[in-house]
Amino acid sequence: MQRRVSIGLATILIVCALWYAATAMFGIIPPGRFPSPAETWSALVHVSGRGYGGGDLTMHVYNSLRLVVMGFLFAIATGVPLGLLMGWSRKAEAFINPIFLIIRPIPPLAWIPLAILWLGLGDAAKIMVIWFSAFVPSVINTFAGVRNIDRPVLEAAYMLGMPKIRFVSEVLIPGASPMIFTGLRLSLQASWTTLVAAELVGAFYGIGRVLNVAQQDLYPGMILVGMIAVAILGWGTTRVLGMAEARALRWNTAALAAKG
Amino acid sequence: MGVIQFKNVGKTFGPRDSGFVALKDIDLEIRDKEFVAIVGPSGCGKTTCLRMVAGFENATDGVVSVDGTPIKRPGPDRAVVFQQFALFPWKTVYDNIDLGLRNLNVSGSERSSRIEAILNLMNLTQYAKHFPHQLSGGMQQRVAIARAYVLDPDVLLMDEPFGALDAQTRVVMQEELVRLARKNPRTVLFITHAVEEAVYLADRVAIMTRAPGRIKEVLDVASIRNAEDWDSHEKIEDVMDLESFVHLRTHIWRSLREEKAAQHA
């Protein structure tokens, strides 16, 4: 582990040095193509201080984060129950699955024009497409999670004579939760991709808006700042989800460790 | 009370006229507090018998009843111990045992005292806060037995409960079950393919045949056990050395082998 970390750090340092050398020292990469570290820094100062593309960095980050969290939570709140229902009832599965088969191949990004037509360039359209992109993986993985619960475990639950609500909250949901979390991780990734795309297509604020304006202004430093912001936000939200997962699945990590 | 009754029970999987006949004309009565083991080759339908009492399967012919009431669905009055333990991996040992009591709306203080008692009886007290996967197979099966026993069920159904354990653990568990069953008698239906296990544990042993599954013979072990005073021996190997035990075991082996031979002929 020690070795891995030090090699990793060394690599990142070397890449940064190469970046500096290629842009600022020797000018191998022309300034209009990729920013030097100094240009990136000044773009960061620019967007954090005076603001860029209609607001300062905090405002853009806040709005992007807000939309992703809202769309994502909305998707969980609708997708997980639907997945549970489909997993539990063969009838519900037979009824809903064909609709899914039709809608599923359409990538979430393809809903963006329709969302803009329906809801305009504001928040509502973005929440709709984020909801949609996060909804599908939530449903599918929850469904698979329910179906993956060991049959004897379900029979043990019947044998113990569970009331319905307790059966859902203490057997179905925890039993499906490893897969549910897999779905949520995919959902979260899809949410960010979709949000950035939607903001690139048209928005009044947000990180995608910064990227869009920077592209039009041919401002490489600001493009890089925007990309780094997207990466950090994606990483941070994934971390939060990972922590929630580790907490919720303590019993499962023990199980995985026991299996080796 | 806990009297299990099979009356002309048959089970066909698939269409009635062309499906697979798993069980035919099963007639068996298990008396209150009696321990009956069913032995037979794999695929003879012995597990299906148990699953019908549990309420997981319905008989296609005849009636399976407990205390005269035909069985419709699973319930905590007929506790099951599964071969694969079937503990809830997301619940601690304590919560696994607690769940059935909560479903029966037992009051909080009574629940905790009953759980303490069973944990103590099964030597599980120190593992109360563990998750199932942190325990060995034998320990997990102890928890499953505790989960069933704590409900104080009329009927206890055990489906090859020691089949997934290694030989040494198995012996320990068998001895423990005998201790538990003598101290705390229940009506038990025990499924196994291990002949020694059946003879050691049961009051009566039913021998099943295959395709279609029928009961070939029912042996009374209890009278021999009492006459020869098996229970005075503490260790399983001492019991298994007794002439009466060997005799019974050989009888069952022969009966099962005749069955095999008949099939090959």
Place this chain on the structure above:
Amino acid sequence: MNRQISFTQSILLGFLGLACFLGFWQGMSMSGLVSEIFLPSPVEVYERFMTLLDRRFAGATLPGHLAASFQRFAYGFLLAAAIGIPLGLLMGWYQLLDEIVSPLFDALRFVAPIAWVPFAALWFGTGIGGPIMIIFAGAFPPCVINAYRGAKFVDPRLIEAANMLGTPSRRVIMEVLLPSSVPSIISGLRVSAGLGWQSLVGAELIVASAGVGYMMVQGQANIQTHTVMAGMVAIGLVGLALDSALRGLERYIQKRRGLDH
């Protein structure tokens, strides 16, 4: 699990589900609750789809747009596979390479592929180069990750068995490591085709002057909801075809190895 249902019952329920879905949609658009401009009926979308098959919109017919999109997709996807799979395999086999590349790769992974759009446009223009780069950005990570997993998690007993038989290391790579990572590689290709196709749509929505995504943006700008929906249908169909082709390949390989059941 809940009670099993018969095959006919499930087919009937499936059709009922579809009928409800389409009926609700048709009903909404016919009832006038929602303006038809914004919610054309399924029938209208179907008609528009058929019309677009041979009438030009935004510079080309629907097949023309699809061809432009697909060409970009093919380049981007093949490039991602050609670079990603060998890279992943090498990372799986050589620990040092793994340790060098992994941190960079992990850092880049959190950049949503679509966020490459500005640089892609800046470096390669909005014609064919830019979109290819974005498809590459979408399709590359799954290629690497799955090839890596396939190479890293080979059953060590297989390698031991090969060593015990005195196999030279070149042959171990060609005859043990490579074949045992094939299933993982193929499933990576499936994921990456899906992501690549989706990134293409995104790229075309933002930059590009041809392709299905472009057609949809034009439809949106002209408030032609039925054109947008026809575009979604076309994208869905192509995505489905791609996926089933790769799934077929997966199955074919499993079958050849006698792993089908």
